[in-house]
Amino acid sequence: MTKPLRLPLSTRLALRDLRGGLGSFRLFLACLFLGILTLAGAGSFDRAVKAGLADNARTLLGGDLAVRLLHRLPTDAEQASLDALGPTTRVAELRTMARPEADATRRVLVQLKAVDPAYPLVGTLTVQGPLTLAQALAAVPGEPPGAVVAPTLAARLGVGVGDRLRIGDATVVLRAFIAHEPDALAGAFQMGPRVMIAADTLAQTGLIRPGSLVEYTTLIRLPQGISPATAKATLTRAHPEAGWRIRGPDEASTGVQSFLDRLVLFLVLVGLATLLVGGIGVANAITAHLEGRRPTLAILKSVGASSGLVYRVVLTQVALMTGLALALGLGLGAALPALAIEALGDALPLPARAGVYPGALALAAGFGMLSALLFTWIPLARARALPAAFLLRPGAEALLPPPLPWRDRGAVALTALALVGLAVATASDPRLAGWFVAGTLAAFALFRGVAALLMAGVRRLPLPARPTALRLGLAAVARPGASTPTVVVSLGLGLSVLVTIAVVERSLNAHIAQGLPERAPGFFLLDIQPDQVDPVRAAIETSAPTATLQMADMVRGRLLAVNGVPINEETVAPDARWAVRGDRGFTTAATLPTGSTLVRGAWWPADYQGPPLFSVTEDIARGMALKLGDTITVTILGRALTGTLAATRRVDWTSLGMNFAFVVSPGAFAGAPRTWIATVHAPAAELGAIEQAVGGGFSNVSIIDVREVLAQVGAILGQVSRAVQGAAALTLVTGVLVLAGAFAATQRRRLREAVTLKVLGATRPTLAAAFAVEYGLMGLAAGLIASGVGVGAAWAILRFGLSTPLVVAPGGIAALVSLALVLSLATGFAGTGRALGIRAAPLLRDA
Template sequence: MSPLAWRFAVRELRGGVRGFRIFLACLALGVAAIAAAGSTAEAFRQGLAGQAREILGGDLAATLEQRRFTPMERAAISKMGQVSWAVSARAMAEAPSGERRLVELRGVSGDYPLAGKVELQGAKSLADALRSVGGVPGAVVEQALLDRLGLKLGDRILVGNTPMIARAVLVQEPDRLSRGFALGPRVLTRLQVVEEGGFLAPGLPFGETARIALPAGADTAPAAKQLTKALKGAEARVRQRDEAAPGLRRLIEQLEYFLGFIGLASLVAGGLGVHGAVSAFLEQRKPVIAVLKALGAEGPLVRNLYLIQIGALALLGVAIGLAIGAAAPLVLGALVAKDLPIPALFGIYPLPLLKAGAFGLLSAAAFALGPLARARLTSPATLFRHDLPTRFAWGIEIVGAGLAACALAALAVATAPTPLAAAIMIAGVVVAFAILWALGLGGAWLAGRARIGARGSLRIALASLAGPRSAARTAAPAIGLGVALLAAVVLIQSSLLRQVAEVAPRTAPALVFTEIPGDRVTAFDAALTKAFGVPLTVDNYLRAPFATGRISQINGKAVVASQIARSERWAYDNDISLSAIGAEPPAAGIVEGHWWPSNYAGPPLLAMEAEVAKAGGLKLGDSVTLSVLGRDIEAKVAVLRKVDFGGFGASFPLVLDPAALEGANLRHVAIAKASKAQEAAATRALGVDFAEVNVISVREQLEAATELFGRLALAIRGAAGVAALAGLLVLAGAIAAGAQSRMREAAILKVLGASRGQILSVYVLEYGAVGVVAGAAGVALGCAAAWPVVTKVFQAHWSVDWTGIAALVGGAALLAALGGLAASLQALSRRPAPALRSE
């Protein structure tokens, strides 16, 4: 660029940023959203990384399910460093009043924790809280258990058949995040107490974890390989400290991308504001451009002159957005850091800011270079006639805009945790934007045709909609895109919230009973019938044997988990639940095949979940080898079925005929539909003769999920509102860009006899129509985007929140109409004579 272009650009920039406020706001809004999402996610990642050792409970952890480590395995683990041992099980806790509740019971060795600190209320230390007094061991419990059972510290509780004294409230365990979801409040006691209480008997669901503190300076990666080799064949899960919470890391990445995507969509929606602001600015500079060209300035000089100014202002807008985005997590940390369930290290991180800045600059280039091409290629005579062409002319500017748009999409895909999903979302935004643009053009065309038969204010409003500065061409796409994002979020939220709060309680069981003794099932059914006060039928009660097994071979060949689709790999690389059922159960969901007779006694037959079978390439008649209870069973696939894992039915991925497991004394599981009163009565009654049976309240889990989902959805809906705000900024920009011409139009109408009320109605009708069209189109596109997410990704029932939809369309129309009202008041603020004389 020549020094002359820089000199002229700096001179014009001295006049300030008037006319570029919308430009700056659109850029700053999108960049701030992307920067805030990235910075917040990085704060959580750094928090997890900084406390990885505390979260895991050591440098390494090895976990076994359904059995304990052998003496040889213990010796190999102990050689690696200091070791803390812990066992976990589920049991029913009972208060002296008879109230009972399922708890997550943990027994820990004396050197727990190796890293971090257990936070307690009511005791000086963990050792002091867990000591035995009068032969009764101590325990620390969560406040939720005390509240549910009506207890206070110092009271005695019965966990299974083991008495304990609640001596302290468990506030926080350093390794809680690494252990995942819990079905009930946590109870922590000494390892010996759990061992002697019978919670670790063969066949019961329990696990044991060894946490290892390596010697100072030891590298975890070689140590993890050594530990894996030492436990070869033990089916143990070995983790390093940087793998303490992989599920949380994935969740943070996905949430960062989703919120960042909303920011990117805001940038795209606000791109129209950028485009409009640059076009309006060049419209105002027509006399300057005309003089420069008349004096011999060439097109490149004109382009560079304004490119420098727009580039400088783009940098300013991006800087404002980065400042807001960097500050937002710091404010969040100051307000809610103590209430966050995940450790976070709030600060200013360069990488998320650099990424947000790149998004902002590419967006500015993609939308601002086009108008520069029109200015460069327009002759001085045309400029003096105030007639800038509306069509783009091919040139280096258009090529640059296209390259910037492609780079914007490529950056979004490259930085996403799932590139394919990112590409689909980017393509969806592009298609939606194109549809909304086409609808805007179509709306302007229809308005031009409809004005022929209209009269009065409506005719003038339709004529304005059909004109070259119509808001239908400029603001409608941006408003529609913002409404589409909000609609998609609202519809996904309402469908999933309804699934959790309404559909699931109707279709899912209210209670799940586990660890029912196989030799006492008749007595259990009788006790439950008495507690419910109504007969047990297939409509309100189902019971079946329960076991776990692993698919080891398919058609005689060993299973290679890496060759199985990732979505179904869980069924092939872990033990999964199975049952042995005679007659066809209710709602069996058979897709192919026929269920065996209730008295079948031939070679083993298997009913398999259809998607699991498809992932393994299985069909009817194929053979599957299952490792169950220490022996291999080769069964023929006789039934393929669709299993509703959250519904009221036999929700086992694998079901064998009863003869296949004959002689095995299997424990049973049962599900029941019950009212809250029946649930309380059954929980209390089973404590007398079936204290070992775990009672899981599905209703409580659904209520907790509803509350959690409601909080998360509110935050995401607020983030989606950023895109809608970008649309409103574009509307404001369209109003500001056409302010001068609107004043002249209003002045002419007043001279011709139009009243203020008529002029006001013209503007309200024009912009209100834009809001209605953009809102309706945005809602339709939001429905199209939300439906596959709800039905295919979450596999939930589709439902439409008509109240929310009506609010979105009405809100878009109202806000657009208010924008029209503001435009009309601005146009009417000047008297006709000065407005008509002004140039």
């Protein structure tokens, strides 16, 4: 007969001890749980959305392959190569203006999409009502061509089904509203509501002219056995100079995935910050637990238990609590995607696949275990080294703790390095993650240093004899074993994150609401034809005599090579890769453009007529490792053009003025179809007249109202800011939990001190005032330093990342400092309020 399994002694003692209640381990659980939940939830949501994007990649792209050309249709030879790969459909997209036929004063910038009968090859476009897309766009005898539009257009123009719209030179009838557009994410960036018409109708609009900013995309459904990569290689070999951009399903939503990576990285960093702040609470919880078990541990050691056994008992309890925190955090974090998908429903703008994603959960578990190990090692190691006599001595916690053995210091250092390495290695942007880790460690050191300076300064002060509460409160801040470092660090870190976000948000809002409108133009005008340049100028001068008009020619092209070597995106710095992806705008200029500052090289003479010369912005030159004299090759409408880099410039993009990353010497694009763009600066009272003059006289010219764009940006910024603040608030919540743990860890000592002071004549109001001085001073110090750190971090983000001036609201900073004071006082009294009402006799009998 086999003996029943018997647990080790340390495990039995640990479980027996936990039967009496979790005690301080509640704080341990809460701090660890919040960090793990944030990491697991962010990681799982990231994987769920990316899985949804992958599942729907062909639908989002509109086929197995998307071949895009700018300005022109494929040649007969190119079209033959496309058709040979499989069934195709062609889509044309451009921006233009739309208005009700009955009201010439109401115009809206729209994203026009013209499709043929085969669209869509993959997926289904649905419209509201009984019609199909084909029925809605079909020609009806005696009626204008049909169109389907996004529902938002109806509110902006005041139109409904059956109403007629003017688009360019054509009249269309609105037959239905779009319910679902399968490939909306893969198309061009939409600056206005969608309007969809038949390909035959596009020719009637008069919008397709030489140089017009129209994108032609051929979508292909490949037969079985041919991969997108193989088809892409076939097209590239057959037509190396075509200048088209070819994408497969894996590139259907690169912009969305890039944004998602940034968002998830921020949430992961917030989760790490929560874990790091919570780590202090974990250490406090262990300290409080050891303090509460001091007699038990002392008795165990006195009756012969080894330090190793005592250490294993507490370590087992820590492992059990860590496992419970992991189970709760990972369980709820894994369920977050499904809960979000269920709650948001159709409001979720991205496809997502609910499920359990082990990779994301394993990563969150790794962070959680390393954090628990890092912050529990030090108190456990010190507890292991304490002799029984020290444990039995009342007030021993106020004495200096024994130094940490070198072996334990090495283990702590290795654990910290593993945590940092895991954060950097798994981040979508390792450099940003590295800066975050460095900044967090610097903030830890700063707050810890401020706490040490505060304690040292109070010690040097001549403490006043009266009032007694002030003397007692100041002495409590600077005494050995004081909670000052923990309070300042935990509360300060959480508040500094909120200050940083608040200041960045206010600065951006102020810049968008005040700074940009003062400098930005009232309108951008696009697609001005060469023969319309003078008439448009005359129309604006007539309708608004005080307006300032700036115009420039523009062609679209792609970068092909540097010094004859084809450009490889992987060799370009991440912040400059946008310049080599897809098509770019190029302009010619005889003189240095307004708003540009020459950095390197020299500008060409105004009457220059030689070989093409290029000027690029300094950030692109740096990101592509360009040197003066390097050759740059671009393709314009399938024609290669090679020039020499003559100068680099610094551009103030925040002016929203007319500037280009690439400027070419005059005459370089002679013979190429070009359009002109313009910016118009005018008083607000004249903008309406300008819009009527240009919109009414030039139906092909697109008018972008900068005021509307800035309003939309402000609204989006507000939504993102609220989400960011909600996530960052977790750090502050964790900080409050840490405060509670810090005060709970010293509760026994405060009870003894309160009894001693009461015996010596102190009243309850005196003790309450002393506590208020202590907690208030610590909260005030944390709030003031957090404000400084937060403003400094915000300045760095605005200055180096966003090129935006810093705007600080003193009232907001004062409110956050007051919040720190209130939190410190409230948490302090909640944790130690029992000391005010304790009776002296019971404690004196136990002394």
